Amino acid sequence: MAEPTPRLPETIVLVGAPGAGKSTIGARLARRLGMDFTDVDELIEQRAGKPIPEIFLMDGEPAFRELERETTLELVGRPGIVSLGGGAVMNPLIRQALAERTVVWLDVSAHHASRRVGLTGNSRPLLAGGNVHSTMVRLMNERLPLYREVSTHRIDTNGLKPAAVVRELLARLGVDDPEQPEPVQDDDQTGEQ
């Protein structure tokens, strides 16, 4: 007899370092599951009426973190897929709000994450203007224990294309995926697929 399909959680939150693929995978997963998708950073930009680098520059990081706290706390209580910003887990109130949720940590090495964010230019103020790899190592040292603490699932995304990450995630959530298998390996240079 076929196994019953498990009930999907109402809310699935994605966490992980910059370049882990939270925004990319969140959108794909939502499409695949027919669920709403919100990227907290995009919503902050819409509400502030300016891009994140400009918020950092004009208003400062504390102002961004305040918007991030408000927006994240609002979103993690709603049904859908929610992709957080990489630094959201630094806030204890956000960590507390994640305690009862399904939280997927997209894990990535500093090496792969640096290569991936290198492709998207200067859209991440914390990584702009310095050595991306060493900044990434420092951020990860501070944050890895927190990603571990808040997450219910961990996916190792190193060397996996986005399509393969989504497949892995669906399998971990117990969802049958009838889509055709695609090549699994990725060198981070081609990015999408």
Ligand SMILES: Nc1ncnc2c1ncn2[C@@H]1O[C@H](COP(=O)(O)OP(=O)(O)O)[C@@H](O)[C@H]1O
């Ligand atoms: N698994 C992956 N393999 C290779 N490139 C990826 C993967 N996931 C995302 N990317 C690419 O890396 C960059 C950063 O992805 P993004 O989704 O913005 O990460 P995050 O939101 O976690 O910072 C984008 O150019 C995206 O296309």
Ligand SMILES: O=C(O)C1=C[C@@H](OP(=O)(O)O)[C@@H](O)[C@H](O)C1
């Ligand atoms: O690591 C961080 O502190 C940040 C990560 C960014 O999101 P991504 O993780 O989606 O890049 C964005 O929220 C902001 O630039 C700050």
Ligand SMILES: [Mg+2]
């Ligand atoms: Mg993102």
